[in-house]
Amino acid sequence: xxxxxxxxxxxxxxxxxxxxxxxxxxxxxxADLHWLGGLAHEIRTKxxxxxxxxxxxxxxxxxxxxxxxxxxxxxxxxxxxxxAYFFQPDEIVQSLKAEGAExxxxxxxxxxxxxxxxxxxxxxxxxxxxxxxAFPEAQLKAFTAVxxxxxxxxxxxxxxxxxxxxxxxxxxxxxxxxxEVFAEEVRSRICPDKISGDEWLSVHxxxxxxxxxxxxxxLYGHVETPNQKAEHLLKLYDLQEETGGFQAFxxxxxxxxxxxxxxxxxxxxxxxxxxxxxxxxxxxxxxxKAYWVEYGLKLAQVMLFWGADDADGTVGRELIYHAAGAGAxxxxxxxxxxxxxxxxxxxxxxxxxxxxDMREYEPVGEDAQEV
Numbered sequence: 001x002x003x004x005x006x007x008x009x010x011x012x013x014x015x016x017x018x019x020x021x022x023x024x025x026x027x028x029x030x031a032d033l034h035w036l037g038g039l040a041h042e043i044r045t046k047x048x049x050x051x052x053x054x055x056x057x058x059x060x061x062x063x064x065x066x067x068x069x070x071x072x073x074x075x076x077x078x079x080x081x082x083x084a085y086f087f088q089p090d091e092i093v094q095s096l097k098a099e100g101a102e103x104x105x106x107x108x109x110x111x112x113x114x115x116x117x118x119x120x121x122x123x124x125x126x127x128x129x130x131x132x133x134a135f136p137e138a139q140l141k142a143f144t145a146v147x148x149x150x151x152x153x154x155x156x157x158x159x160x161x162x163x164x165x166x167x168x169x170x171x172x173x174x175x176x177x178x179x180e181v182f183a184e185e186v187r188s189r190i191c192p193d194k195i196s197g198d199e200w201l202s203v204h205x206x207x208x209x210x211x212x213x214x215x216x217x218x219l220y221g222h223v224e225t226p227n228q229k230a231e232h233l234l235k236l237y238d239l240q241e242e243t244g245g246f247q248a249f250x251x252x253x254x255x256x257x258x259x260x261x262x263x264x265x266x267x268x269x270x271x272x273x274x275x276x277x278x279x280x281x282x283x284x285x286x287x288x289k290a291y292w293v294e295y296g297l298k299l300a301q302v303m304l305f306w307g308a309d310d311a312d313g314t315v316g317r318e319l320i321y322h323a324a325g326a327g328a329x330x331x332x333x334x335x336x337x338x339x340x341x342x343x344x345x346x347x348x349x350x351x352x353x354x355x356x357d358m359r360e361y362e363p364v365g366e367d368a369q370e371v
Contacts (some may be wrong), residue, residue, distance in 0.1 A: 002035050004051065010039055013280045014046075018237060024230035025278035035268070040276035040307030043283050048309045052346045053287065054337045055353065057106035057313035058096065062087050063125060066112030066369075068146075072180075072222055074258035076112055086118060089130035089304075097134065106313065107131055108264075108354035109142035110177055121155035125169045132170030137173040139353035141215075143362070145203035146178035149195045160206050167212060173353050174207055176215030176250055181230040182235055185326035190222060190261060207244025213354060216246050221254035221266040222275055228316075231279050233281045235242055240284045247355060248287035248310055251278050253294050253332070266301055271304050279307025286355070297332070301340045311337050335363055 063086040066076035077084040152162040182197025256263040290308035292300035316331040337347040338361045348361040
């Protein structure tokens with residue numbers, strides 16, 4: 001039986017009530033794990049039954065040259081570094097066509113904050129326009145709020161004007177990166193040159209007002225406190241109540257390899273707790289992702305019973321987490337993901353970037369050998 005605090009949280013979460021900061025912090029620290037996982041799975045099942053969503057997608061990291069150089073980031077580089085790169089729109093399209101990306105339903109496009117001498121506004125708009133022309137059936141989920149704020153500066157326009165113009169060029173949705181933890185005390189330590197948490201929320205609010213759905217994230221396991229994480233989750237909850245524009249939340253575990261912040265990897269128990277706590281606190285978000293790139297495929301499979309209902313996608317060639325020490329593959333097939341989902345007794349549902357045109361996965365061709 002849950003104790004009185006757990007019973008109160010359970011009643012609120014199942015009836016659509018907002019949790020308090022103290023209650024969310026409790027979920028992240030001291031709540032009984034079995035109770036927490038069970039409640040998270042109950043909410044997940046209430047929303048989605050045994051359906052678990054996957055997408056044929058491809059990550060595009062157009063450059064790693066960044067002028068912010070956040071302490072926790074292992075991906076970014078200076079322009080003079082040996083591993084620095086900067087892809088032009090036509091190079092991106094040519095590479096994707098060479099890899100046979102015609103069946104991709106979602107392009108996930110994120111990069112860095114390159115200096116003005118490398119990228120003008122036309123470059124970012126050009127990426128969208130080139131992909132839209134080459135792959136008209138795919139959705140373009142592009143540019144974090146941090147990138148959008150920088151792109152707007154390059155354009156000499158407001159964020160609203162910039163987003164509206166990017167939408168006309170092909171932008172369908174936005175990813176949730178760059179949120180880290182909203183608390184200024186955290187950002188001043190790990191990403192002092194990045195936009196503030198309030199600015200991140202403002203960019204997403206504007207996107208929602210323009211009919212651009214977005215995702216949201218939280219980076220945990222570095223220097224943050226439980227109360228700061230609870231505050232972060234509740235700010236997301238409140239914006240979702242206001243706009244309804246978030247599609248999915250993705251908890252992101254900090255990886256310590258190859259950066260200046262250091263520290264330790266999170267444990268599997270910590271990862272399960274954060275996924276489950278997110279599902280309970282953000283019961284107004286349609287989806288919680290188990291992003292297998294950071295956790296590995298086996299733990300991501302377990303997370304499907306701890307509140308997660310989305311196993312993300314094929315990814316293709318992930319660079320950001322692998323630069324930080326991720327041991328998962330850089331990409332998988334839909335057949336492999338479907339096999340993991342069915343192996344858990346759940347139903348794999350194919351989706352696009354906007355959670356439309358959904359159907360149960362049925363193996364064909366080469367995938368039939370992989371399930």
